[in-house]
Amino acid sequence: MAVDEESDTSPRNSTGGENTENKRNEGRGEEERAFECNICLDTAKDAVISMCGHLFCWPCLHQWLETRPNRQSCPVCKAAISRDKVIPLYGRGGSKEDPREKLPPRPQGQRTEPENTGAFSNFGFDGGFQMSFGIGAFPFGLFASTFNFGDPVIRGHGAHGTNPANLEDERFLSQLFLWVAILFIFWLLVA
Amino acid sequence: MANIAVQRIKRELKEVLNSDEVARCSIHVELVGESFAELKGEIAGPPDTPYEGARFQLEIKIPETYPFNPPKVRFVTKIWHPNVSSVTGAICLDILKHQWAAAMTLRTVLLSLQALLASPEPDDPQDAVVARQCKDKPQIFHLTAQHWANAYAGGPSINTDYENKIRRLKDLGVTEMNARASLSSCDWDLERATEQIFS
Numbered sequence: 217m218a219v220d221e222e223s224d225t226s227p228r229n230s231t232g233g234e235n236t237e238n239k240r241n242e243g244r245g246e247e248e249r250a251f252e253c254n255i256c257l258d259t260a261k262d263a264v265i266s267m268c269g270h271l272f273c274w275p276c277l278h279q280w281l282e283t284r285p286n287r288q289s290c291p292v293c294k295a296a297i298s299r300d301k302v303i304p305l306y307g308r309g310g311s312k313e314d315p316r317e318k319l320p321p322r323p324q325g326q327r328t329e330p331e332n333t334g335a336f337s338n339f340g341f342d343g344g345f346q347m348s349f350g351i352g353a354f355p356f357g358l359f360a361s362t363f364n365f366g367d368p369v370i371r372g373h374g375a376h377g378t379n380p381a382n383l384e385d386e387r388f389l390s391q392l393f394l395w396v397a398i399l400f401i402f403w404l405l406v407a
Numbered sequence: 408m409a410n411i412a413v414q415r416i417k418r419e420l421k422e423v424l425n426s427d428e429v430a431r432c433s434i435h436v437e438l439v440g441e442s443f444a445e446l447k448g449e450i451a452g453p454p455d456t457p458y459e460g461a462r463f464q465l466e467i468k469i470p471e472t473y474p475f476n477p478p479k480v481r482f483v484t485k486i487w488h489p490n491v492s493s494v495t496g497a498i499c500l501d502i503l504k505h506q507w508a509a510a511m512t513l514r515t516v517l518l519s520l521q522a523l524l525a526s527p528e529p530d531d532p533q534d535a536v537v538a539r540q541c542k543d544k545p546q547i548f549h550l551t552a553q554h555w556a557n558a559y560a561g562g563p564s565i566n567t568d569y570e571n572k573i574r575r576l577k578d579l580g581v582t583e584m585n586a587r588a589s590l591s592s593c594d595w596d597l598e599r600a601t602e603q604i605f606s
């Protein structure tokens with residue numbers, strides 16, 4: 217038995233709401249409060265947003281999901297929530313650092329390419345560019361694509377398992393592929 | 408104590424102390440000591456309940472893993488309510504257990520406890536004796552809860568019939584607290600209460 221959680225954790229506007237909201241916001245702008253993490257109540261860092269629209273720091277939400285691996289629900293509205301279904305927010309002034317290098321890694325944004333206009337030259341340019349890049353930076357290209365490929369699979373698993381172990385796995389895998397790539401180039405040079 | 412827990416409690420205290428519930432003395436929270444690990448809460452009995460006009464003290468312990476795990480809350484003030492132990496003050500409330508969510512705050516916990524006082528859930532009891540009385544003899548439950556609120560929490564209604572029965576047991580050498588507890592659990596049947604105490 218409880219007060220209806222949804223209405224209770226959201227700002228109340230029932231009785232004399234406006235006045236009290238103002239009092240409660242003393243010293244902090246309304247806009248700033250709108251970007252507070254719902255868990256640590258501080259301005260969200262490495263922000264992610266759930267499908268139900270609730271904002272969190274990724275480290276905070278990650279710890280919440282780890283605390284309840286079997287019943288993952290939004291800390292605000294208790295809607296179903298999971299690591300794969302949150303969206304990272306990249307503000308303009310935000311960190312340019314690769315979030316995956318942080319602990320815990322933040323899930324990736326899902327980015328779909330815009331519709332191709334079908335221009336041949338466009339396609340050709342892309343291909344040419346990729347080819348030259350591909351050869352020049354071969355090991356790194358392979359390194360990066362392996363990293364990204366393996367990611368969703370390992371990540372999905374990671375929501376339930378322990379995190380540092382997975383990072384170790386990832387690091388091991390990427391190192392392995394890097395060595396394979398170097399050996400391959402060596403073989404190319406020799407042959 | 409983890410840094411996030413301390414930061415949260417600091418922010419929550421600010422939020423609670425600026426809330427309109429505190430302004431109209433409906434809830435209150437304060438720190439116990441310097442550590443942020445323990446707080447003292449207080450809620451006013453909601454209107455139109457046997458607890459109206461009474462104030463209840465709560466012990467709030469903040470776990471190391473707060474806010475990922477709920478605070479541990481217990482009634483310090485004795486209360487007659489199906490979801491609170493009449494002996495220890497332990498509370499049966501889902502949001503303090505498996506229904507806890509990290510976005511909940513001390514303010515929402517205290518408001519939920521107030522809501523619990525307003526709508527007891529005898530089918531999910533903490534105190535089986537109280538719960539049975541609440542279901543079978545709602546009239547007596549109401550009067551008993553009111554009497555306990557008067558005796559322990561500053562509630563306004565004085566029940567002279569109940570007071571007299573307690574005095575009769577006190578004359579036999581029973582402590583007031585034991586007399587009240589026995590009479591309450593025996594639906595204020597003096598004979599049954601006497602039997603229960605002296606058998």
Ligand SMILES: [Zn+2]
Nearest residue numbers: 253256273276
């Ligand atoms: Zn946070």
Ligand SMILES: [Zn+2]
Nearest residue numbers: 268270290293
């Ligand atoms: Zn939500």
